[in-house]
Amino acid sequence: MTVVEATLARIPQPYRDKAIKHRELIKFLMVGGTTWVIDTAVFLLLKATVLDGRAVTAKVFAVLVATIVSYVLNREWSFRTRGGRERHHEAALFFLISGFGVAVYAAPLAISRHVLDLQVPGVSLLAQEVADFVAGQILGTLTGMAFRWWAFRRFVWPDQFVRRQPVPPPPPAD
Template sequence: MSVVDSVLARVPQPYRKLAIRHRELLKFGVVGAITFLIDTGVFYGLKLTVLAPKPVTAKVIAVLAATAVSYVLNREWSFRTRGGRQRHHEATLYFVISAIGVAFYSAPLWISRYVFLLHTPYTSRFVEEIADFTSGQIIGLLVGMAFRWWAFRKWVFPEPDTSQHTPTRDHALTR
């Protein structure tokens, strides 16, 4: 029994059907949670050390690091039943869409810093940190994730690949 199957077995029946119906989205969310931790760790590691005067650059590097991990996890887990493209074509599309996603992730932080001037010396260090976290790690993440979910399903992993789909395993818990 896979980890997903064992988790689904513990979910109450009405929610189990919903979870199975939206399993790609749930897996995408788990991958997002993992890469959120990577993104946050890299962002603050850089922002509080070598890139202290350049938080947007730190954010871009953090998103790129998280994106590399995200591709592997999404390809091999979240969207493993989709595909049909050659791996190099799929990877190219993934990283092009992710590059566009960097703008979505970084724009709220840039607006917070350079439009609203929520950084020192215009505000306190405490307000700066709250604004950076809210705009970069929450708003940016939500906007970027919504864009990537839509774009990945539309262009990178567009349709189910029936040759890899195993209905018995994927739907065993719905019976």
């Protein structure tokens, strides 16, 4: 039994049926959570060291690192039942869409910093850091993830290439 099947077996009904129906989305969100941690760590590390004072640049680099990890995890796990394209074509589409995703992810932080001017000396250092976190790590992540979910399913791994897998049987009653 795989980890996914074991996890699904522990979910009570009727939630198990919903989880099975939307398992691709759940996997995508788990990959997103993993890459969010990577993105956050890289963003905070870069912003506090070599890119001090360059929050938007640090965010773009952090998203790029997380995007590379995301491709591998999404290809091999979240969307593994989809295929049909040559790998290089699929990767090119993934990274092209992810390039647009970088702009979507970074836009809330850029608006916070450069339109709303939520940065030192206009606001306190604490207010700047809170605004950076909310704009870059929460709003940017949510908007970027929604965009990528739609675009990946539409262009990189479309429905026409889905290889259906059998639904695992329900666990035996105790």
